[in-house]
Amino acid sequence: MxxxxxxxxxxxxxxxxxxxxxxxxQQGKFTSIRGLSVVDDNVAWISGSKGTIAITKDGGKTxxxxxxxxxxxxxxxxxxxxSSKDAIIMSSGTPALILKTNDGxxxxxxxxxxxxTTYFFxxxxxxxxxxxxxxxxxxxxxxxxxxxxxxxETWHPFKNPPDALAGEGGFAASGTCLRVMDNSIEIVxxxxxxxxxxxxxxxxxxxxxxxxxMHAKPSQxxxxxxxxxxxxxxxxxxxxxxxxxxxxACYLSKSENEVxxxxxxTKPAGFQSCVEYLKSNFFLSTGTPGSNITTDNGIxxxxxxxxxxxxxxxxKDGKLVLLAGDKGRIGIFKP
Numbered sequence: 001m002x003x004x005x006x007x008x009x010x011x012x013x014x015x016x017x018x019x020x021x022x023x024x025x026q027q028g029k030f031t032s033i034r035g036l037s038v039v040d041d042n043v044a045w046i047s048g049s050k051g052t053i054a055i056t057k058d059g060g061k062t063x064x065x066x067x068x069x070x071x072x073x074x075x076x077x078x079x080x081x082x083s084s085k086d087a088i089i090m091s092s093g094t095p096a097l098i099l100k101t102n103d104g105x106x107x108x109x110x111x112x113x114x115x116x117t118t119y120f121f122x123x124x125x126x127x128x129x130x131x132x133x134x135x136x137x138x139x140x141x142x143x144x145x146x147x148x149x150x151x152x153e154t155w156h157p158f159k160n161p162p163d164a165l166a167g168e169g170g171f172a173a174s175g176t177c178l179r180v181m182d183n184s185i186e187i188v189x190x191x192x193x194x195x196x197x198x199x200x201x202x203x204x205x206x207x208x209x210x211x212x213x214m215h216a217k218p219s220q221x222x223x224x225x226x227x228x229x230x231x232x233x234x235x236x237x238x239x240x241x242x243x244x245x246x247x248x249a250c251y252l253s254k255s256e257n258e259v260x261x262x263x264x265x266t267k268p269a270g271f272q273s274c275v276e277y278l279k280s281n282f283f284l285s286t287g288t289p290g291s292n293i294t295t296d297n298g299i300x301x302x303x304x305x306x307x308x309x310x311x312x313x314x315x316k317d318g319k320l321v322l323l324a325g326d327k328g329r330i331g332i333f334k335p
Contacts, residue, residue, distance in 0.1 A: 022291050022305035022323060022331045025060050029328025035079035035089065035175055036311045041318035043084045045105075046330070047076035053105050057084055060322055060332050068099065068108050078124040078175035080132060080152075088152040090124045090134055092172045098124075098134065100152050112146070112155045119144065122170035123178035135178040135187060138164030143187065143197075162199065162206045167192025167218075173239070174274035174311035176224040188234055190221015196234065196252065196261070212263050214238055214247040226275040226283060231297040235285050237271035242288045245270055249285075251298040266300035268292040274311045278321065284333060286312045286323055291333075307331065 035047030046054045046063075051072040054063040068074070074091040081087040085104045088111075091097035096119040098112035118139050126132030130151045136144030145158035168189045170177045179186040185199035194215040198207045211234055215221045219240035226233050230253070237248035245267050252261050270289035277283055281297045286309040292301045309325035312333070321333035 019334075020293055020304050021334050022307065022309075023334055024307065025322075025330045025332055026063065027327055027329040029065065031328050032075075032310070032326045033324035033328065033330070034077045034173060034310045036313045036322060036324045037079045037081035037087065038313045038315040038320055038322055039081050039083060039317065040315050041320045043081070044313075044315075044320070044322055045079050045081040045087050046324050047079040047089050048324075048328075049075045051076065052328075053079075053089065055084065055087075055105055059320055060330065063330070064105075066105055068105075071097070071099070071108075077121065077172040080124055080126050082129055088124070088132075090121050092121050094119070096121050096136070098146075098152065098155060111152055120172070122172040123175045125175070125178050125180040127180040127182055131180075133158065133178065133180050133185065135170050137169040143170070145185075160199075160204065160206070162187065162197045163208075164189075165193045165195075168195070171221065171223045171236075171273070173223050176226070176274050176276070176311070177222070179225055179227065181227070186225055186227075186232075188222035188225045188236070190215055190223065190236060191218055192216060194221040194236065196222070196225070196232075207259075209252075209259060209261055211261060212247060212250050214244070223272065224274045224285075226277045228277045228281065228283065228297060230281070233275050233277075233283050233285075233294075233298045235268060235272035235275040235287075237287070239271050239273070239288065242271035248272060249275075249298065249301075264298055264301070266302075268301045269303040274309075274313075276312045276314050276321070278314055278335075284312050284314075284321065286310070286325075288325075291323065305331070 031048040031052040033048040038044040077092040096114045099108040120137045134146040142161045187197040223236040232252040272285040272287035275285040288308040291305040309323040312323040323331040
């Protein structure tokens with residue numbers, strides 16, 4: 001009887017895993033989407049090239065697309081949304097910009113602008129509605145970090161930015177090379193070096209760990225980080241050669257306060273620009289070669305879709321999981 005029950009559970013588990021897939025909601029817009037923020041099971045925002053913004057209020061079934069007036073040439077690489085009315089967008093390139101809306105995207109207010117060509121924003125994240133950070137490429141041996149404590153109304157340099165190695169930087173690929181947590185600030189980098197950089201808010205101290213992800217070229221490194229209850233996962237690779245599967249992911253675990261970083265047994269199918277924690281031991285990752293899922297904290301992976309996406313995000317409050325990519329492609333993860 002025990003063997004029969006185990007066999008039934010195994011069959012049911014296999015059916016459930018195999019049922020997981022990504023369904024395309026829409027595509028064909030002339031924009032590359034890299035910013036995605038899912039508020040709940042109804043509301044989500046996206047941001048992309050050519051000053052493009054879109055919002056859904058019905059879980060992704062329909063979208064209201066707009067170009068931000070006066071910013072039609074901006075590349076909005078990341079977005080943080082708090083409701084159907086409130087959102088903040090970040091533009092990479094020159095000028096470096098941060099805009100905010102309180103009326104559902106009808107109007108946007110410029111909250112930060114810098115025309116210095118050394119400023120290149122990579123990602124933005126908030127741990128509280130009032131507190132957030134924007135990560136930029138290193139300047140003078142230090143990563144650029146801009147901070148807000150008033151819901152994005154004003155921005156100032158972070159007092160103690162992390163050190164950067166020569167040829168090291170972040171990737172403005174999915175907005176997830178930066179994660180701002182309650183107790184820490186987490187960054188992953190790439191280029192000539194690829195590292196996990198972690199700020200302990202209590203100790204006010206940065207820690208640095210090399211990652212076993214391919215690096216040595218500007219197109220290589222760690223692109224994204226996601227935290228589960230037991231493991232922290234890192235994904236990346238080489239976006240210029242996105243079919244290479246070797247050294248594209250690893251995971252972190254803690255043993256008696258010691259950080260242990262290990263490569264994965266079965267890796268995602270090629271370059272991945274984003275990884276997102278879903279539930280229990282489940283993580284979803286995506287990139288130009290397709291999307292992958294792990295149900296064992298990143299030890300093994302299975303490819304579930306061949307379409308190209310740049311970013312995947314789960315609802316802050318809810319179960320909705322969306323993906324977005326080039327040519328306005330938007331997908332939904334079906335568990």
